[in-house]
Amino acid sequence: MTPVHPFRRTLIALALACASGSALTADWATVATERGKKIEIDRDSVLRAEGGKKVAWGRLVLSEADAEKTGYAMVQALNRYDCQxxxxxxxxRVYLDAGQRILREERTGSDGEISLMPGTLDEKLFREVCQPPGAEELRQVAEQAGRAARAAANNPGDGGRIERTEMVNIKPDLREAAAAAREEMASSKKAAGDKGTEKVTDKSAEKPVDKAAAKPGAPAKVDAGRAEATKADAAKAEPVKPEAPKTAEAAPKKPEPPAIKVPPIGHSEIPLPPRPRPRPVAPVALAAKKPAEPAAAVMVPPQVVHGDIQWAYEGEFGPQNWGRLKPEWTQCATGRTQSPIDIRDGIKVDLPQIQFDYKSTYFTVVDTGHTVQVNVGEGSSITLVGKRYELVQFHFHKPSEERVNGKVYDMVAHLVHKDLDGNLAVVAVLLDRGTEHPLFNTLWAYLPLQKNVESRPDVSIDLAKLLPEKRDYYTYMGSLSEPPCTEGVTWLVMKDPLQLSPEQIGIFGHLYRNNARPVQSANGRLIKQSR
Structure with a gap:
């Protein structure tokens, strides 16, 4: 896990401490609305961190119908944004009811960063937080600098100290400019006292705010005033009040926020779509009998995750060459604990039960170009030996990547979980030919018509239906079964398969005839199984 910079730790602690009392009473401004949901920001909470990063509180307000399903009316999230x-x-995250009473709080850790997807609520919040300061804000910081300069003249012994409450309503870029002006003014005053009648002039006082201050990413240069003192009137000296920027010169048009680059598909940290309470999933039965209404389709960036090099399951860019395509993928060829494997000779022991806490949830479906992936709402998890892993997404392979004593199954579902330290645990559910499975009728009904286009249905699924009734399993340490083939993944393969009808298997086969990596050498790995 990447160590947390001391400055970042202090900033986060300050933001959390301030937010405990103020986040609930903040002045929320609406950024965007989407399907009855509102995304809001507390602009006064924006603080600047190191390396072009900012910390701010945002809020997702649900519609009454969604609040009834999820059990909460709004979620406030403290996010750290990397503006570069x-x-x-x-x-x-803080979950609240309609009366703004706290239902629960979650600390999610602060090191796992997620790429923004264009057009999402996350991106709109980013634009609001990372936008450059405007003319009105520059005027405010000029006034703030004037007050700071006068305070320095009246209190020459305070060493240029700046009270936090004095700057509470100024955005981070502007706070830095005001602080710089305050220190410059204090230095001028001290020089005036030391040199007696010698005249001290601050050249920055001869002109208004520099035009460069309005450029994106450039700190605001503020006229800090002019200090002029002699021995006779040193005690009465007061700096000149800074001149506000002129509209014609210092009020340029507000620059557009930086264009969003096309990132890989990611899992949004804002809980969209919302998570409903566990409940019977009525839409499953309906999906098999009548055509589903078209789901809202949202363009997501093409999954060219690794620069210009794309990988595949066949041909020149197939599994036999993954390790040669990029230096970061060498483990695909040289790793000693790669997945999948043929599960044989597992020792039978009293394995601890996997504690599944799967709930009903809204979901999104995307054809990534390598598989069909289903992203789920937050709140579903497994607990294994006291460690909790949250379910992030599940996807499919045909045929099954895992073999059990040499047997290949028609398909497999990989349910990907992650803990707070970023460690992965994958539950593999084997899928065999048999009777129809109602849940898959719902999933296949909302398959997107194009690759890399995300489908967002207005129905929910019961994730517990993805599991067999008997929860015995095999377990071993392995890797991701696709580039970059990262090792250290805990694999949990259910012994009992689920059944799908030939038609349901054929629908996936129409998209992906073969998207399974060949089995890898076990290299003497320990394999355990429930007895």
């Missing part, structure tokens, strides 16, 4: 690399991470 177009990524963000969620530090904390």
């Amino acid at each position: 690399s177009l990524k963000f991470a969620t530090i904390k």
